[in-house]
Amino acid sequence: MLKIDFLVSNEECENVLEKASETLPKHLQLKYRLLLEELFSVMVEEISGARAQIRIQGSIPKVVLQVKGEKVDLFSNVKWNSDRNEDLQSQIRFNLFVDNADRIKQKYNSRRKLNTYVLKEPSKAKTTEQKIDEFYSKGEKITPLKQILFFRELYTFRFLFATAVKAMRSAPLIVIPIITARLIDLIIENEANLTNIFILIGIGILSLVLNVIGAHFEGTVFKKLIHSIEADIRSAMVRKLQRLSLSYHNNIQTGMVTTKIMMDVDRISFIYNTFIGELFQLLVYIGAAAVMTLLECKWMTLFYLLCIPVAVAVSVFFRKAVAYRNSEYRKDQENANAAIEEMLDMINLSRVHGLQKNESTRVDRFLNKIKKSGTELDSLNTLYSSLSYVSLQVFQLVCLLFSALMARGGWITIGSIALFQSYFATILSRLTALINHMPEASRGIESFRSVSEILCINDVEHSGTTKVNHGMRGRIEFRDVCFKYSDKSGFAMKNFSLVIPERKSIAIFGGSGSGKSTILNLVTGSLEPHSGHVFVDGMDLKDLDLNTYRHQIAVVPQTAMLYTGSLYDNLTYGLPYISRSMVESILEAVDLKDFVYTLPDGLDSVIEEGGANLSGGQRQKISLARALLRRPRILILDEFTNALDRKSEMNILNCVKRILGTCTVLIVSHRVETAKMVDEVVVLRGGSIIDQGSFDELVSKDGPFHDMYSKH
Ligand SMILES: Nc1ncnc2c1ncn2[C@@H]1O[C@H](COP(=O)(O)OP(=O)(O)OP(=O)(O)O)[C@@H](O)[C@H]1O
Ligand SMILES: [Mg+2]
Numbered sequence: 001m002l003k004i005d006f007l008v009s010n011e012e013c014e015n016v017l018e019k020a021s022e023t024l025p026k027h028l029q030l031k032y033r034l035l036l037e038e039l040f041s042v043m044v045e046e047i048s049g050a051r052a053q054i055r056i057q058g059s060i061p062k063v064v065l066q067v068k069g070e071k072v073d074l075f076s077n078v079k080w081n082s083d084r085n086e087d088l089q090s091q092i093r094f095n096l097f098v099d100n101a102d103r104i105k106q107k108y109n110s111r112r113k114l115n116t117y118v119l120k121e122p123s124k125a126k127t128t129e130q131k132i133d134e135f136y137s138k139g140e141k142i143t144p145l146k147q148i149l150f151f152r153e154l155y156t157f158r159f160l161f162a163t164a165v166k167a168m169r170s171a172p173l174i175v176i177p178i179i180t181a182r183l184i185d186l187i188i189e190n191e192a193n194l195t196n197i198f199i200l201i202g203i204g205i206l207s208l209v210l211n212v213i214g215a216h217f218e219g220t221v222f223k224k225l226i227h228s229i230e231a232d233i234r235s236a237m238v239r240k241l242q243r244l245s246l247s248y249h250n251n252i253q254t255g256m257v258t259t260k261i262m263m264d265v266d267r268i269s270f271i272y273n274t275f276i277g278e279l280f281q282l283l284v285y286i287g288a289a290a291v292m293t294l295l296e297c298k299w300m301t302l303f304y305l306l307c308i309p310v311a312v313a314v315s316v317f318f319r320k321a322v323a324y325r326n327s328e329y330r331k332d333q334e335n336a337n338a339a340i341e342e343m344l345d346m347i348n349l350s351r352v353h354g355l356q357k358n359e360s361t362r363v364d365r366f367l368n369k370i371k372k373s374g375t376e377l378d379s380l381n382t383l384y385s386s387l388s389y390v391s392l393q394v395f396q397l398v399c400l401l402f403s404a405l406m407a408r409g410g411w412i413t414i415g416s417i418a419l420f421q422s423y424f425a426t427i428l429s430r431l432t433a434l435i436n437h438m439p440e441a442s443r444g445i446e447s448f449r450s451v452s453e454i455l456c457i458n459d460v461e462h463s464g465t466t467k468v469n470h471g472m473r474g475r476i477e478f479r480d481v482c483f484k485y486s487d488k489s490g491f492a493m494k495n496f497s498l499v500i501p502e503r504k505s506i507a508i509f510g511g512s513g514s515g516k517s518t519i520l521n522l523v524t525g526s527l528e529p530h531s532g533h534v535f536v537d538g539m540d541l542k543d544l545d546l547n548t549y550r551h552q553i554a555v556v557p558q559t560a561m562l563y564t565g566s567l568y569d570n571l572t573y574g575l576p577y578i579s580r581s582m583v584e585s586i587l588e589a590v591d592l593k594d595f596v597y598t599l600p601d602g603l604d605s606v607i608e609e610g611g612a613n614l615s616g617g618q619r620q621k622i623s624l625a626r627a628l629l630r631r632p633r634i635l636i637l638d639e640f641t642n643a644l645d646r647k648s649e650m651n652i653l654n655c656v657k658r659i660l661g662t663c664t665v666l667i668v669s670h671r672v673e674t675a676k677m678v679d680e681v682v683v684l685r686g687g688s689i690i691d692q693g694s695f696d697e698l699v700s701k702d703g704p705f706h707d708m709y710s711k712h
Pocket of ligand 2: 517518
């Protein structure tokens, strides 16, 4: 792990950037600032304890990196040609920090006494997260019992401690009946002097103190353990969802997934409550009762042992029916959640079409199903607990009769009647509680099955191992790519070949379903070719580490994704090291600066959920600005102006125009204006290219694009 300790403050950085960019011709300022920001971020990531200075000499920037007093001139080996402004980018990128970063990193890495790096060997021991992910990664369904045992093993020590705490809490219920029995016997035998009484009461008080100590730890140890397991399962599910393939996400209803993450995990915690809480306490009582009765009268032990199989038999008898009803109830709840979520997503559309009633009726159908399955489940549960209560009470009466007869025959003392009766009542009440909780526990077991439906899925996104660094150029090549969404569907891309050179822009045209979005998803690595290859900088995309690769790309989707929070947070989403001046210059580039000044809190103004307090154009500009702040090597714009009026669209396309040439750009658009500003245009039909060339070439020949253009 590399400790990052970058000494250049944001303000320092901002001043330097301000000055640096002022010296350059206006049209290069933004590009240059982007590069310097990138340089800073490389240093932040690569070099610990570094202090950067940028000095300006004419229009040639001079960057000096200072590490603990030692200066390293990054430009010493670089031959600058300030006239060839268009090459500034390559000069900085390839001569400066790609080479230098490695060199400096090695130099300072090897001289550790300078204390510039704090490199920690990654710990060999697996983290809890790794253990959980590994457990669920086997690809086959894992039974609830295996899952319960896995978490018990994962937290062995905490489980043992929790068990000890539970045992402490049981102390009075074991000790006080013994004291009562002894006291009765002493009184009957006329031996109840004050000392004996006080000793017995003292032991009773001690057991109560143990109970209080146990109660104190119960909150901190036992409940904490259960909440840890809940949190572990939830975050494992979230991690898994982040890794699952795009096709999985396309086919799943989000309402169903949230039910699994929130409600099912809640129910799982009940298992541990029931099994550690109830079952363990019951075992403690049974153990104590067995010892006491064996000491007093072994016939009584035999009698106790009889009632356990009967209770288990009652439980097993109902278990199957309850499990089936639980499963039905859970599925109905998931379906209803999904339906409600869909209803909320479509609420605007259904209202303007006057379909409120249809929507309510549709959701009601799901709610009625829950009502029916919930009622059936509850009535079964009620019958279940009533029958188990009656059967256990019958046993208690029989116990009273049995012990009374034994006392009458002189086998046991009168005090022992109270002891047996008290133990028996406790055991029965615990057993009844356990049996009553069985339906909830079996719901918890069902929930283990439910969460494993996500955790055990194999359909994860494939990622290679080759890490992509900041020097990525962004050259894309499709070579004979064929792709289909499923075995049943036809090919969405057929022998598709295309080269997009670095920093060039391409516009993709074509009718609905012609494969435009499929191409973009192939570039992001969200889809993998069925055959053929996608190369980035000459490397097969399937060999690249998707995580590092995706740090180099940015996507502006059709609908802007904004969350509740400040404008600044929305813009810098996922970017920890970004200066405010950088944000402002990007806002200027996308024509949002004036708008932000009109907001009461400027960049700190709050954006409502989904950007409800912004216009469609503003939302898309924020989305574009966010993408640009990532300093992408590949920028993907998928019909991102579709929802805008013509004026806003032209306005935002002009913003895009300004950044062309800084990175590779893929634009899917229906507007012919887009074609005019890019380097190359591709027209698709049925997943194949039917026309290709620059705008001028295509309009001058009689091809599909020419037809489209003339109709426009
Ligand atoms: N998730 C999916 N499952 C099955 N087929 C799909 C899926 N997504 C797209 N397709 C099919 O693949 C083909 C290409 O779809 P794609 O989404 O790439 O088209 P598009 O050109 O982006 O269309 P549009 O302009 O409507 O967005 C279409 O025939 C479509 O029906
Ligand atoms: Mg599309």
